Amino acid sequence: MTMNEIDEPVRAELNRLRESIDNIDAAVVHMLAERFKATQQVGHLKAEHHLPPADPAREARQITRLRQLAESARLDPAFAEKLLNFIVAEVIRHHERIAEQTGNGTPGTQA
Numbered sequence: 738m739t740m741n742e743i744d745e746p747v748r749a750e751l752n753r754l755r756e757s758i759d760n761i762d763a764a765v766v767h768m769l770a771e772r773f774k775a776t777q778q779v780g781h782l783k784a785e786h787h788l789p790p791a792d793p794a795r796e797a798r799q800i801t802r803l804r805q806l807a808e809s810a811r812l813d814p815a816f817a818e819k820l821l822n823f824i825v826a827e828v829i830r831h832h833e834r835i836a837e838q839t840g841n842g843t844p845g846t847q848a
């Protein structure tokens with residue numbers, strides 16, 4: 738069976754679910770954009786005050802908190818942790834770039 742041969746009620750249900758998925762994906766993009774706006778400001782603050790781009794202790798607290806939230810939401814905690822690590826790695830790259838551009842690189846302290 739191909740996607741073109743789906744019965745109408747099944748097609749309607751698939752479309753309904755996909756509309757919901759599209760709304761959720763849009764919300765995720767908007768939430769990530771807001772998060773990166775905040776982390777960019779943190780990057781500038783750190784560069785101005787010669788603070789290192791990464792803060793492993795803060796990350797450890799976030800992972801603990803996010804894993805607990807994931808468990809209560811019935812989301813795989815390992816997935817939540819991987820997702821956070823992926824996002825944080827990108828944030829740290831941004832912070833390193835901001836520090837370089839500001840001339841405030843802190844050699845030996847970068848992740």
Ligand SMILES: C=C(O[C@@H]1C=C(C(=O)O)C=C[C@H]1O)C(=O)O
Binds near residue numbers: 790832
């Ligand atoms: C945003 C920060 O910088 C880095 C990025 C983090 C994040 O994206 O949540 C957390 C810790 C830091 O390694 C911060 O220190 O708060």
